[in-house]
Amino acid sequence: MSLQIRDLTQNWGQKRALDGVGFTLEAGEFCALLGPNGAGKSTLFGLLTRLFTPKQGHISIAGHDLSRAPDKALASLGVVFQQPTLDLDLTVWRNLLYFAGLHGIKGAAARTAARRALEQLGMGERADEKARDLNGGHRRRLEIARALLHRPRVLLLDEPTVGLDAATRHALVSHVHALARERGITVLWATHLTDEVAAEDRLIVLHQGRILRDGPAGMTGAQLSDAFLALTRKAVP
Numbered sequence: 345m346s347l348q349i350r351d352l353t354q355n356w357g358q359k360r361a362l363d364g365v366g367f368t369l370e371a372g373e374f375c376a377l378l379g380p381n382g383a384g385k386s387t388l389f390g391l392l393t394r395l396f397t398p399k400q401g402h403i404s405i406a407g408h409d410l411s412r413a414p415d416k417a418l419a420s421l422g423v424v425f426q427q428p429t430l431d432l433d434l435t436v437w438r439n440l441l442y443f444a445g446l447h448g449i450k451g452a453a454a455r456t457a458a459r460r461a462l463e464q465l466g467m468g469e470r471a472d473e474k475a476r477d478l479n480g481g482h483r484r485r486l487e488i489a490r491a492l493l494h495r496p497r498v499l500l501l502d503e504p505t506v507g508l509d510a511a512t513r514h515a516l517v518s519h520v521h522a523l524a525r526e527r528g529i530t531v532l533w534a535t536h537l538t539d540e541v542a543a544e545d546r547l548i549v550l551h552q553g554r555i556l557r558d559g560p561a562g563m564t565g566a567q568l569s570d571a572f573l574a575l576t577r578k579a580v581p
């Protein structure tokens with residue numbers, strides 16, 4: 345399995361942000377992590393990326409235990425955070441090479457990796473443009489390309505469509521589905537928008553730090569939206 349989480353619990357003072365969360369994702373699986381504001385999605389991502397360490401629970405990435413072998417585990421992980429972190433004054437190409445360098449990928453290997461990542465995101469023609477001149481959707485795609493440079497097995501995206509219009513969001517979701525399907529990358533896509541979930545996706549609903557539902561989405565659109573609202577309303581104490 346590519347990503348395994350067991351019994352993860354995290355408190356912020358008196359507040360329990362995650363309460364015994366556990367699930368396993370296989371290679372090539374696209375999993376939508378759906379939760380309203382405050383569900384615990386960012387806390388979960390903070391633990392997965394080792395921004396902080398869990399008091400209780402276990403995380404393993406591509407078979408590497410995150411607390412015992414953090415370097416190997418994190419080398420298998422690509423991350424797109426909610427807040428964009430591109431250098432807007434650099435070209436697309438320079439943004440990628442700079443980040444490749446941070447991963448220790450240099451010279452011809454870095455150029456090959458950057459070319460491959462741009463192709464994967466349909467941005468092969470954009471290499472010489474300044475990041476500032478890209479529209480919101482292409483900036484996001486560049487961030488995804490950058491997260492793929494070191495060929496991670498697992499890709500985490502924390503609400504990557506914030507601020508994008510519906511058509512651009514749809515295009516971005518399609519690109520990332522293709523990465524999972526065609527490249528076997530395991531994707532964990534956090535969102536609070538039900539229209540980003542496809543019927544065949546694995547769907548995990550997180551609310552108030554707990555998993556309320558885990559399985560194939562099986563529905564989309566208004567049906568899914570109604571089911572999500574009913575589920576999260578019912579759970580309010």
Ligand SMILES: Nc1ncnc2c1ncn2[C@@H]1O[C@H](COP(=O)(O)OP(=O)(O)OP(=O)(O)O)[C@@H](O)[C@H]1O
Nearest residue numbers: 356359361379380381382383384385386387388536
């Ligand atoms: N550093 C922190 N200190 C204190 N409380 C926190 C901290 N981070 C998160 N929380 C609380 O933990 C709960 C879960 O928050 P989290 O940000 O993980 O949820 P989320 O699903 O990512 O929400 P959003 O979509 O609003 O970002 C919330 O009640 C939040 O107020």
